Amino acid sequence: MRIVILSATTGGGHNVRAHALIEWIHTLNIGQATLWLPLEESHPLYRFGVRLYNGIQRQAPFLHHGYFLFLEIAGLFKTATRVGGKKTFFARLESEKPDVLVSVHGSTNHAFMDLARQVLHRRVRCVTYCGELSGGYGFSRHWVNPANDWFLCPVEETAQAARQLGMPEKKVKKVGFLLRPSFYLPQLSESERARGRLKLGLGEDRFTLLLATGFNAAQRHLVFLEALARARLPIQAIVLCGKDVLLKRRIEQWARTHEELPVVPLGFVREMAWLLQLADAVLTRPGAGTCSEAIQCGTPLLLARWGGWMPQELLNVRFCLNHGIGEPVGSARELVERVIRWIETPELVRSVRQRMEQVRPRESPPTWIQELLLP
Template identity: 25%
Template sequence: MLKKRILLLSEGFGAGHTQAAYALSSSLRKLSPHIQTKVLELGSFLNPKMAPLIVSAYRKTVTSQPRLMGYVYRHQKSFNRLTTLALHRIFYTHTQNIVKQLKPDIIVCTHFIPSAVVSRLKRLDPAFKVPLITVITDYDAHATWISPEVDRYLVSAPEVKAKLRRRSVAAARIQVTGMPVHPSFWEHPGKEGILQHFSLQDMPTVMVMGGGWGMMNDEVVNEALAGWREKVQIVFCLGTNEKLLRQMQEDPRYSHPNISLIGFTREIDKLMEISDLLVTKPGGMTCSEGLAKGIPMLFHHPLPGQEEENCRYFTAAGLGEPIASLDVIDKWMERLLYSYDDVQARRKSHLKEIARFHPLQSAQSIIDMLEQSW
């Protein structure tokens, strides 16, 4: 039996979109031996010299001018004709050739730019019949995700489906599947081996994340957390931010047996498993990974746009809380120290509540659609 081919397209604007693509790839292959997957960050693949420069410029804009990014997010209703044409010509003129070469049976996009490009290809070429699935990787449904050529939207929550419906997307084209986090985040191995692996203590533990780009660089928040180092274990995960990692390694405030400084790692699932509280930027994937682990979250300075919407969603659902002041940190540290059993009980209860979001649900929906086209 010939293997069915699934092409997963993402972009490098933040780590979450590509993480979602690889999580889907892993889940799809786990569900069926008759599926072959290929993950591409389309811009990087087609323009390996230009793409890193554009991603770097985007990263600098996000960090230095967040209000500008928020304004663009709120006021960009959709890709206008000129923007779509520019993306098509500058980045993706060879996309059609890639599709012809790889011959996928389904295309899955975890970022709105490749989704827009594939949609345009379908619109311009009547012979382009490959089904298109778009996976929305935040807890919001911005208009740039939406195109008539998308055959199916996979979304994280009923609230996101409702937002798509308000934008006139037919209910039959939307499925609520939960976020496609890697299956390992739904596993709950014993803590002892993980603690030993990372040389950590069995004590109340706070995990601090800044996303794949390591943007958790608020010295006030970090120092406030470090002030509890005598009683609480703190694990700072700094991603690819090597500069911040070196700065903190040289700072005596973070030189303590109960403080661990970790750079890029592929074992975030293990660190979340042994942590009792997650302090993070509210990126869609990181929050979803925390959701799968049942860990309570504190949100650090959400960027205007998607992160603000993610923060609102998780706060309203009682799954997290923004750090409105340092009092929030103190409140949670005291909970870990003096109400630890209650925190653990709430986590167990939460894990039961989210069991409906099966770790392979997104992948299964793709397979179901694939089978319909056989």
């Protein structure tokens, strides 16, 4: 069984889901799975578009509204006849002859599926997994391809959005989050959380804030740490720096001169399940990937909005606010205010965790991967 996952390096959540699916397929031993990036691999113009997307996301998220609307109207990847650089994609199809194609990105959900059917003479099963958490503005119509065999999604709000855009009811299936296997292990007990904090060099019982990265979140880590230190709050922080070695060094240097606020800076982290469970709250851009991970782990969300929210982020913000599992944060002052309120009123944090438990999908990947992907 050869399974190919189609994605793109726009943002980070798509590839997180792609690699999670690859890991599950390997764990379940049901076939060989590979990741293809047809946009970047097929045409220089598409590679430029991906770089432009990511540049906007880092520097000026609010500009993504124009980018999003352009892609919605232009439909660059709607039909096979409009796609450039087909030869590379054709060659890979002919060489590997996949049995199943799974698109985890809206832009790989139409034309590339049609090309696969042409080359493989419709012997290939075509599946969409959409990780968005709600519909409405920000939900791309390109996610919906009625010709595909399945439209899979994490929550009912996403399923409803797909139906409204014309996906046949019988092909829509709510299957829960697509996360790495570690997110489906038994959750840490209070004693295990305490030991985990000690392992990182932090206090057992102090309020712990996780500062996540996202595409531009790390730019403000020091701003937030300065504000938290000035407020003299009884907290500690785990700070994710990704692959930014310089940022990690700067935070290490900052931490040495601010011992009143214990800080543990970390580089690239592959597994988030353990860290999220050590935290009392996570500050993050509201991407579908991190929001899904936080919900699965029961970690209350502080939704960073500096630079504005992108259309696709609004979907996750809408879900979190509707279910009362996250609060927006637009400045260092607002972060301090939220943290003070949660420290002084611990029952608020407990109520958020209870609501997260209520909205967390009960489905897990092993069931649907074996039922729906295998021809």
